[in-house]
Amino acid sequence: MEKAKVAIFMGSASDEPMISPCADVLKKLGIPFRFTVTSAHRTPERTAELVDSLEADGCEVFICAAGMAAHLAGAVAARTMKPVIGIPVAASPLGGMDALLATVQMPPGFPVATVALDKAGAKNAAWLAAQMLALHDADLAERIRAARAKFKADVAAAGAEIEGKYC
Numbered sequence: 429m430e431k432a433k434v435a436i437f438m439g440s441a442s443d444e445p446m447i448s449p450c451a452d453v454l455k456k457l458g459i460p461f462r463f464t465v466t467s468a469h470r471t472p473e474r475t476a477e478l479v480d481s482l483e484a485d486g487c488e489v490f491i492c493a494a495g496m497a498a499h500l501a502g503a504v505a506a507r508t509m510k511p512v513i514g515i516p517v518a519a520s521p522l523g524g525m526d527a528l529l530a531t532v533q534m535p536p537g538f539p540v541a542t543v544a545l546d547k548a549g550a551k552n553a554a555w556l557a558a559q560m561l562a563l564h565d566a567d568l569a570e571r572i573r574a575a576r577a578k579f580k581a582d583v584a585a586a587g588a589e590i591e592g593k594y595c
């Protein structure tokens with residue numbers, strides 16, 4: 429198995445439906461990743477061991493998703509100097525505001541690049557990780573450029589279709 433360039437951690441298996449789009453984007457871009465469950469609170473030792481072993485094996489970006497008192501991204505940022513991207517998950521009656529604030533409000537020197545909540549954030553976490561890797565991978569940069577060209581073409585095609593329906 430190819431060594432992971434990106435790690436995706438979720439605080440619980442219950443986060444999977446929101447976070448699987450992150451894995452889908454990385455797969456489409458041909459980026460090797462490890463997708464697993466580990467918790468800042470429930471399995472702190474596993475979290476630390478995963479960060480250490482993945483980093484030793486060449487992992488360059490950590491993506492962390494968690495809901496409620498979402499400390500997973502912060503705990504990982506405390507452990508590694510690799511970039512950490514945080515995805516807040518709406519998993520409580522507070523609608524994700526709890527996870528958003530816990531993820532984004534890091535002390536100076538330990539940033540977590542916080543993206544949007546849930547599926548939209550999961551996708552953008554993957555795109556952001558890809559752009560970080562593309563800084564030193566010209567082939568990947570080309571794949572990202574091609575994907576963006578398709579987004580652009582899709583919007584134009586959707587516009588033409590709507591115009592055709594109503595005009």
Ligand code: RP5
Pocket residue numbers: 438439440441442443467493494495496517519
């Ligand atoms: C967080 O608590 C997890 O990331 C999840 O979003 C939330 C609920 O976890 P479970 O009780 O479903 O395991 O740590």
